[in-house]
Amino acid sequence: MAFSFFKRKKDLKNQVEFCMTNISLGSADVYDILLERNDVEITESGCTSNCEICECQLFAIVNGELIEEETAEQLLKAIEKELEESSVIA
Numbered sequence: 001m002a003f004s005f006f007k008r009k010k011d012l013k014n015q016v017e018f019c020m021t022n023i024s025l026g027s028a029d030v031y032d033i034l035l036e037r038n039d040v041e042i043t044e045s046g047c048t049s050n051c052e053i054c055e056c057q058l059f060a061i062v063n064g065e066l067i068e069e070e071t072a073e074q075l076l077k078a079i080e081k082e083l084e085e086s087s088v089i090a
Helices: 006-011 020-035 072-085
Strands: 014-019 040-045 058-062 065-069
Touching (some): 014 020, 020 040, 020 072
Antiparallel strands (some): 014 058, 058 065
16 A cells, blocks of 8 residues: 555645733634634644743744734734735645
8 A cells, every 4th residue: 555645735724823821911812703704724733932022022933933012913813814925735
């Protein structure tokens, strides 16, 4: 039986990671909205080792890229822009 990476292409999703503490500090609305998207897989981490950012701003890690903003609305817009520019889905 041969294994092919190409068969998994349809299973690819953009990765968005949230810090659980940052979710409780205000990014929960963004998290909830992104849950509705079929092209996004969300993971929650106890800590992403971005504590200096977490104390001051809302943030998420999108396909490995750190996105940080002042408000949930700004964060959502920045994440959506990043997803448009660097989507793993062709």
